[in-house]
Amino acid sequence: MTEHSHDRHAKRQPFGQFPRIRLRRTRQEDWSRRLVAENALTVNDLIWPVFVKEGGPAREAVPSMPGVDRLTIPALLKAAEKAAKLGIPALALFPVVPREKKSAGAEEAFRADNLCNRAVKALKKAVPEIGVICDVALDPYTDHGHDGLMQNDVILNDETIAVLIRQTLAQAEAGVDIAAPSDMMDGRIGRIRDALDAAGFERVKIMSYAAKYASGFYGPFRDAVGSKSSLGKGDKRTYQMDSGNGDEAVRECALDVAEGADMLMVKPGLPYLDIVWRVKEAFKLPTFAYQVSGEYAMIKAAAQNGWLDNDRVVMESLLCFKRAGADGILTYSAIEVAEKLAKA
Numbered sequence: 001m002t003e004h005s006h007d008r009h010a011k012r013q014p015f016g017q018f019p020r021i022r023l024r025r026t027r028q029e030d031w032s033r034r035l036v037a038e039n040a041l042t043v044n045d046l047i048w049p050v051f052v053k054e055g056g057p058a059r060e061a062v063p064s065m066p067g068v069d070r071l072t073i074p075a076l077l078k079a080a081e082k083a084a085k086l087g088i089p090a091l092a093l094f095p096v097v098p099r100e101k102k103s104a105g106a107e108e109a110f111r112a113d114n115l116c117n118r119a120v121k122a123l124k125k126a127v128p129e130i131g132v133i134c135d136v137a138l139d140p141y142t143d144h145g146h147d148g149l150m151q152n153d154v155i156l157n158d159e160t161i162a163v164l165i166r167q168t169l170a171q172a173e174a175g176v177d178i179a180a181p182s183d184m185m186d187g188r189i190g191r192i193r194d195a196l197d198a199a200g201f202e203r204v205k206i207m208s209y210a211a212k213y214a215s216g217f218y219g220p221f222r223d224a225v226g227s228k229s230s231l232g233k234g235d236k237r238t239y240q241m242d243s244g245n246g247d248e249a250v251r252e253c254a255l256d257v258a259e260g261a262d263m264l265m266v267k268p269g270l271p272y273l274d275i276v277w278r279v280k281e282a283f284k285l286p287t288f289a290y291q292v293s294g295e296y297a298m299i300k301a302a303a304q305n306g307w308l309d310n311d312r313v314v315m316e317s318l319l320c321f322k323r324a325g326a327d328g329i330l331t332y333s334a335i336e337v338a339e340k341l342a343k344a
């Protein structure tokens, strides 16, 4: 092309010079950025996971999770009241079970007056406006720390479900709003749904930890609930998912949807946002993601070193969950985030 013909061509362009389209235009002012924002994080997106313990001091710090404490039931009630005032819709309870109450059969899991169920009862009485979610899984209660019953080093599927059903019914009896099976046994959602309905608990919701991966990011959690030391024998790879698998996560979710799950969860969070997206696209169910203990710990550790700006990356990470399609996020940062949102 000659210099001459090139010039002529340029003149015929009706809309000014290169580049005609400038995406930076809408980024120039704060008001304009707000106007074109596609996603926002609100307090309604937050679920707060809380560790509850038996006696002793009201609060006990979890060293690998700076800012997170294990709470006694009275301290939990105060914290729940604060969370409710901030507008946090729900909290998820994780009991720290004393060693002497753990057993091969996990019988403590379905005792009506176990720590978890006493906490649920107390919460529903003192702070009825906040939703209460309980994990359904045996790991706090087995002496080996696995989520299911074990025989000859094999985690038994159907036998475990029988105990999970008893655990869920005890939680329902205590007043739980959402049962959240996190055990990854096959077929448990349908069996638990049927058992709840048969017992008159058709109003209890099920949030399935449907796509839960065998992850190194759960490390600090196992510290917090003291299941790490018990989990001497092996890892959870025979029931939790392989990190490299995505199609399989969609199948896991399809089954749980068919079995009656009201809500789906993907776990861990940030490294698995593609899964969140795929699950939300595929099923259009309320879809949640768990920003797990290790993700929390990474941010806090870097922030404590001055390597990351805590407030900024906490808010950024949660907004990214929203962009990926999550309807809500379980996060240990729920209180700090709700406080920041209230100020903004």
Ligand SMILES: NCc1[nH]cc(CCC(=O)O)c1CC(=O)O
Residues within 6 Å of the ligand: 135, 137, 139, 147, 182, 183, 217, 218, 219, 220, 221, 222, 236, 291, 292, 293, 294
């Ligand atoms: N069923 C147990 C359970 N429920 C939630 C978490 C992890 C939460 C976190 O790391 O924050 C775990 C740990 C595990 O599967 O070993």
Ligand SMILES: [Mg+2]
Residues within 6 Å of the ligand: 184, 185, 186, 187, 210, 252, 255, 256
């Ligand atoms: Mg499954």
